[in-house]
Amino acid sequence: MKNKLILCLLAAVSVIAHAADYGQVARKASKYFGEGEWASAQALYELMLAERPDSLDSYAHAIVASALMTDTLRMTDLLERSSAHGVGIYPLFERVRELSFDTGHASVYGDFMSLAAREMPWLSRPVDAALLNYYMFRADGPMIVEYAGRMHRGLPRSTEYISAMAQGYMLCGDMDKAVEQWLAVLEISPDDYTALLYLGNYYADTGDMDKARQYLSLAYGLRPTPYVKDRLE
Numbered sequence: 001m002k003n004k005l006i007l008c009l010l011a012a013v014s015v016i017a018h019a020a021d022y023g024q025v026a027r028k029a030s031k032y033f034g035e036g037e038w039a040s041a042q043a044l045y046e047l048m049l050a051e052r053p054d055s056l057d058s059y060a061h062a063i064v065a066s067a068l069m070t071d072t073l074r075m076t077d078l079l080e081r082s083s084a085h086g087v088g089i090y091p092l093f094e095r096v097r098e099l100s101f102d103t104g105h106a107s108v109y110g111d112f113m114s115l116a117a118r119e120m121p122w123l124s125r126p127v128d129a130a131l132l133n134y135y136m137f138r139a140d141g142p143m144i145v146e147y148a149g150r151m152h153r154g155l156p157r158s159t160e161y162i163s164a165m166a167q168g169y170m171l172c173g174d175m176d177k178a179v180e181q182w183l184a185v186l187e188i189s190p191d192d193y194t195a196l197l198y199l200g201n202y203y204a205d206t207g208d209m210d211k212a213r214q215y216l217s218l219a220y221g222l223r224p225t226p227y228v229k230d231r232l233e
Helices: 001-017 022-034 038-051 055-069 070-084 089-102 106-120 120-139 142-153 159-172 173-189 193-205 209-222 226-232
Strands: none
Touching: 022 038, 022 055, 038 055, 055 070, 055 089, 055 106, 070 089, 070 106, 089 106, 089 120, 120 142, 120 159, 142 159, 159 173, 159 193, 173 193, 173 226, 193 209, 193 226, 209 226
16 A cells, blocks of 8 residues: 555656646546545645645545545544644535545545544534534434433533434334433423424324323424324324
């Protein structure tokens, strides 16, 4: 891998030497990136950063390319350099997310965010919040429980994070714990429509019609939808 990277760097130097301008190099880097030539793309983005060390887009592309080469040391270096050159951390997170999804390697985003939390502990809470949203999107039950739990410990009366834990437990197939979380939501916010609806449906599906009617009636009183009406009937 090291020899290949050196060759790519030498090739990149040749390209720079003969390039009419920065834009030509950028187009070459974009081509390599689009074709999945991660080492070549990474090398060119590094040279672009040598000329423009505050380019958010180049950092994001180089980070994704490095991640797909499993080069965590390079990812860490890029993260630190971007911060040192005044690149906004949240825009960088968002651009890495976009590129990860565009390339069909969504897991790169999660890996990079976890690395960022390790390297920049003062960012751990916003990173955890972003990762919770990411795992909610991916419907990853165990990781939702993990990150919702982290956020909940910081805000123990946040129904948003308790509800997220309930969703995570549901995805894990642990309905007892999911019900515990929905009930905890109602202790804090008795008019939480989502919690009432989930509990009403759960008890209806498990045959406890008295509890089902109790929760579905409350939900219908808050939002009289045809769906809840049908469930009650």
